[in-house]
Amino acid sequence: MSAPDREGPPQHLASDGPRGRGGGFGLPAATALVVGSIIGTGVFALPSALAPYGPIALVAFVMVTIGALALAAVFGRLSERVPGSGGPYVYAREAFGEFAGFLTAWSYWITAWAGNAAIAVAWVGYVEVFVNKGHHTWGSIAIALTGLWVPAIVNLTGVRNIGAFQVVTTVLKFLPLAFMATAGLLFVKSGNFGAFNASGGSALGAVSAAGAIALFSYIGLETASVAAGRVREPKRNVPRATVYGTLACAAIYLLGTLSVFGTVPHAQLGSSTAPFTDAMNAIAGGHWAGNLVAAAAIVSGLGALNGWTLICAEMPMAAARDGLFPAAFTGTRGRSEVPAFGILSATVLASVLTVVSYTSFTKVFTEIVLLSVLTAVIPYLVSAAAQLYWLVVRGRQELERPRFARDVTVALLALAFSYWSIQGSGYQTVYYGLFTILLGIPVYIWLKRPAAAARTAATTGPAEPAVPTAAPLPKAARTARPVSLPTILRRALTARHQH
Numbered sequence: 001m002s003a004p005d006r007e008g009p010p011q012h013l014a015s016d017g018p019r020g021r022g023g024g025f026g027l028p029a030a031t032a033l034v035v036g037s038i039i040g041t042g043v044f045a046l047p048s049a050l051a052p053y054g055p056i057a058l059v060a061f062v063m064v065t066i067g068a069l070a071l072a073a074v075f076g077r078l079s080e081r082v083p084g085s086g087g088p089y090v091y092a093r094e095a096f097g098e099f100a101g102f103l104t105a106w107s108y109w110i111t112a113w114a115g116n117a118a119i120a121v122a123w124v125g126y127v128e129v130f131v132n133k134g135h136h137t138w139g140s141i142a143i144a145l146t147g148l149w150v151p152a153i154v155n156l157t158g159v160r161n162i163g164a165f166q167v168v169t170t171v172l173k174f175l176p177l178a179f180m181a182t183a184g185l186l187f188v189k190s191g192n193f194g195a196f197n198a199s200g201g202s203a204l205g206a207v208s209a210a211g212a213i214a215l216f217s218y219i220g221l222e223t224a225s226v227a228a229g230r231v232r233e234p235k236r237n238v239p240r241a242t243v244y245g246t247l248a249c250a251a252i253y254l255l256g257t258l259s260v261f262g263t264v265p266h267a268q269l270g271s272s273t274a275p276f277t278d279a280m281n282a283i284a285g286g287h288w289a290g291n292l293v294a295a296a297a298i299v300s301g302l303g304a305l306n307g308w309t310l311i312c313a314e315m316p317m318a319a320a321r322d323g324l325f326p327a328a329f330t331g332t333r334g335r336s337e338v339p340a341f342g343i344l345s346a347t348v349l350a351s352v353l354t355v356v357s358y359t360s361f362t363k364v365f366t367e368i369v370l371l372s373v374l375t376a377v378i379p380y381l382v383s384a385a386a387q388l389y390w391l392v393v394r395g396r397q398e399l400e401r402p403r404f405a406r407d408v409t410v411a412l413l414a415l416a417f418s419y420w421s422i423q424g425s426g427y428q429t430v431y432y433g434l435f436t437i438l439l440g441i442p443v444y445i446w447l448k449r450p451a452a453a454a455r456t457a458a459t460t461g462p463a464e465p466a467v468p469t470a471a472p473l474p475k476a477a478r479t480a481r482p483v484s485l486p487t488i489l490r491r492a493l494t495a496r497h498q499h
Helices: 027-038 042-053 056-081 088-096 098-127 137-156 159-187 203-218 234-263 275-284 288-321 340-360 364-398 401-424 427-438 440-460 475-479 485-498
Strands: none
Touching: 027 159, 027 234, 027 288, 042 056, 042 098, 042 203, 042 234, 042 275, 042 288, 056 203, 056 234, 056 364, 056 401, 088 098, 088 288, 088 364, 098 137, 098 288, 098 340, 098 364, 098 427, 098 440, 137 288, 137 340, 159 234, 159 275, 159 288, 203 234, 203 364, 203 401, 234 275, 275 288, 288 340, 340 364, 364 401, 364 427, 427 440
């Protein structure tokens, strides 16, 4: 399946180098990458962000979970058919051409580093259980910057350290969440939930708005496909890691959020900076349990930032190899080909956004979350459209009817879910998000200048030599009137008689 403006096979499809072989991630590490990227500190801060809507937010969470599972299935099918690192970028370019691929990569790149800023902000809330308890702004900024740069340093040391760090932090973060999702349900009290729809608006509006925030919890389900070139046996392990990781997170999310809503009074939950800590304190009747959760959330945030820092560099590197991102993103260092420029540039941008957010935004976490969600949903939407496009063009010929019908249904569900998520982000977020994405168009034009110049030169070819022209006729010849045939015969006879 190729688009009209394709200029040959993408470099990431031609070869992924040594990254896809024995030195990469196995299924456990790939699944940990998905789980670790999905479960960051966002889930630990999410109950507070959803609290203004009331328990109706749990309805939104269920709908978001269904949509997230549909997207996971779509990414699994796409990764089987289109190998190589890059995820949504690869699928968009393969289906719709270079410009769609570029905008998808640009949008997702913004999601990655802006999402890191959101994770860092949520992470600060749990660090401040122990230090900077007065939440002084510049103290919070210093903590957030530490959280951004420690994982960046880990990433710069190589793939093996990234994988090991990801597995350890995933296990540690899962324990308190699993406790809240199981034993925590025993301590739920109906009086803590508050009004079912506390937003003051319509139920549909509350569900849509809460769903846009809840979707942030599932951003990262595609990370195994983005880093597919670093996964062993990617056609087998990437789809499994994507689906298994999303299913595990879905169970933990739904039940854990329900427990927090039912153990922390609604009035307190809305202003909490560490809702899971407050829930554990309410269950245990002291501060020691909440401190354990805070420690786990700190580890969780570092794990999520570790995985996302890698993703911040992987997709731009895949696009840069195709000439659709600045060439600096192709730079790597070491035997494991660490994309150093991508890691450092994304961490710098996330650091700047974090500082701006703390000094300018009133609801720091929510504002960054909504921007991250919008820029993530667009690559999700394009990926679902790419899957649907392939099914329409070639699916009937290559798939059995039951499989074809199932894949079409899942792709349509993922597409509808993506549209719904954009609608729920709000007018202001859509405005700023769309403006940010469209800023990529001048970058695309700048990147395509050399290729356009080369095509123009090839089409025009070398200048042709001038065709020589005959010498000009004498003036008399140019002005002489034509001679008729009788006149010519008469002149010939006269000349003969004269001789």
